[in-house]
Amino acid sequence: xxxxxxxxxxxxxxxxxxxxxxxxxxxxxxxxxxxxxxxxxxxxxxxxxxxxxxxxxxxxxxxxxxxxxxxxxxxxxxxxxxxxxxxxxxxxxxxxxxxxxxxxxxxxxxxxxxxxxxxxxxxx
Numbered sequence: 682x683x684x685x686x687x688x689x690x691x692x693x694x695x696x697x698x699x700x701x702x703x704x705x706x707x708x709x710x711x712x713x714x715x716x717x718x719x720x721x722x723x724x725x726x727x728x729x730x731x732x733x734x735x736x737x738x739x740x741x742x743x744x745x746x747x748x749x750x751x752x753x754x755x756x757x758x759x760x761x762x763x764x765x766x767x768x769x770x771x772x773x774x775x776x777x778x779x780x781x782x783x784x785x786x787x788x789x790x791x792x793x794x795x796x797x798x799x800x801x802x803x804x805x
Contacts, residue, residue, distance in 0.1 A: 689716050690723065696730040698741075698763070704729075707764060711771040715747070719778045724748040727770070729763060737761055743770040747778070754778070 693700060693708050708727055716722055728744040739759040743766035747754040756773045760766035 690725070692724065692726040694726070694728050696728060697733075698729050698731040700729070704763065708767055711767055714771060715774055715778065718775060719749070719782065721750045722747060723750070727767070729767070731763070741766045743767050745770050745774050747774060751781075754781070 691709060691712050693705055708729075712725055712727070715725060725748075726746040728742075728746075730742040730744070732740060732742070738761050740761060741763045742757060742759050743763075745754075745756045754774065754777050756770060756777060758766055758769040758773060760769055
């Protein structure tokens with residue numbers, strides 16, 4: 682494997698939900714896509730929640746918190762199946778990371794001028 686994958690941290694937790702080994706491996710497989718796209722991710726925390734009192738279409742919630750160099754990113758999705766919620770969460774975080782990298786690229790390639798209110802001293 683690549684050396685860069687060693688410093689990524691993935692935390693998976695379940696709220697009112699038993700985390701099976703297959704569910705943990707599914708989250709890990711899906712999260713690898715995020716780590717491949719963005720090497721500056723320090724930590725990814727995924728919380729899976731099952732609320733039996735909700736309607737069937739919003740029973741499972743997946744919350745993602747990405748710690749990255751710069752502002753952190755948060756996303757939440759709801760679905761009727763836990764695996765589907767994880768897939769939707771990873772898609773949403775991937776779009777957010779893509780938008781972030783595109784904005785950084787645009788900002789880097791198109792610097793804007795800054796107006797100074799004071800006059801600069803002349804070089805002697």
